[in-house]
Amino acid sequence: MEGEQNATYVILDGYVNVHKYRYIYFMTVFIVYILIICSNSTIVYLIWKHQDLHEPMYVFIAALLLNSVLFSTNIYPKLLIDFLSEKQIISYQACLVQYFMFYTLGSSEFLLLAAMAYDRYVSICKPLQYPTIMRKTNVSILLALAWFLPACQLIGSVTMSANQKLLISIYGVIILLNIAVIPVFFIVFTYVRILIICYRSCADVRKKAAQTCLPHLLVLTNVFVLITYDVITVRLESDFPKTARLIMILQLVLYNPLLNPLIYGLRMKEISKHLQRWCLLSKKVDFFFFFFFKCKGRCGRVLFSAVF
Structure with a gap:
């Protein structure tokens, strides 16, 4: 810590050879x-543009991807500034805000995945009750809980950190149970129920379950492994090599935000269909403008020759 004019700063010591490779780091990030x-x-x-994607499953996917953008925006701009700065420091107040946003949005990802698991459970196991259970109002409530529940719990942790309270470790464990461990157990329970129903059902139901549930399970596995690593290293204060710690932390802030749109864009049939159409339309537009300006240039040269 450094105190200057009654301000407290935190020195960031997790970078590896930042002065030597600062421009490579900056361009890569x-x-x-x-x-x-x-x-x-x-x-x-x-998802916002196409009416056939205005279903709870796709709304939850859009919320998850929006959460990834917010999570990345909380991390990457500060990283970019640090790479071009002589000293990698942050004020203690800004550090608390970043800590609050980091764990709030990270926890929201677990709760959004839990909401998506519940949506798949109702869709596959209770298809006749699905329109009644997954109404717009209920979807909105689940989205609000996924974002505001972690924020309400973590605001207490941030307050205690600012006041340097010793109970913060115990309170942190309680928060971890509420917004990470319990949702994971709920998701596992939900998918076990789905697997049981699918095992007893026809091939079409099993195919539908595989198409819609597999992407969620992949994302959940990635999030759980990386968050578990982060919690273990922080709580146990283990003496990991600086390079290994940097690589793992970069995976936490890089892997899922990049992987999630690939998983849902390629594995989800309806999204993939619209994505392919959009890419094809973009290629046609690019070709049209290329052809237009090329022809325009030729006409201009012909007109120039005729006049002069």
Whole structure:
């Protein structure tokens, strides 16, 4: 810690040879951040634009991808500034805000995955009751809980951190149970029920379950493994090599925000269909403008020759 004019700063010591490779770091992270914003925003735009994607499952997917954009925006701009700065520091107040946003949005991802698991459970196991249970009002309530429940719980942790309370470790464990462990157990229970129903059902039901549930399970596995690593290393304060710690943390802020749009864009049939149409339309538009300006240039040269 450094105190200057009654302000407290935190020195960031997790970077590896930042002065030597600062421009490589900057360009790599900048490109990754642009890819994250573009890829996630594209899927969210497709879901918003097409009426046939205005179903609870796709609304939850859009919310998850939007959450990834917010999560990345909480991390990447500060990283980019640090790479071009002589000293990698942050004020203690800004550090608390970033900590609050990091764990709030990370926890929201678990709750959104839990909501998606519940949606799949109702769709596959209780198809006749699905329109009644997954009404717009209920979907809105689930989305609100996924974002505001972690925020309400973590605001207490941030307050205690600001006041340097010792109970923060116990309170942190309680929060971890509420917004990570319990949702994971709920998701596992839900998918076990889905698997049991699918095992007893026909091939069409099993195919539908595989198409819609497999992407969710892949995302859940990635999130759970990386968050578990983060919690273990922080709580146990283990002496990991600095390079290994940096690589794992970068995976936490890079892997899922980049992987999620690929999983849902390619594995979800309806989204993939609209994505292919959108890409084909973009190619046609590019070809049209290329042909137009090429012809325009030729006509201009012909007209110039005729006049002069």
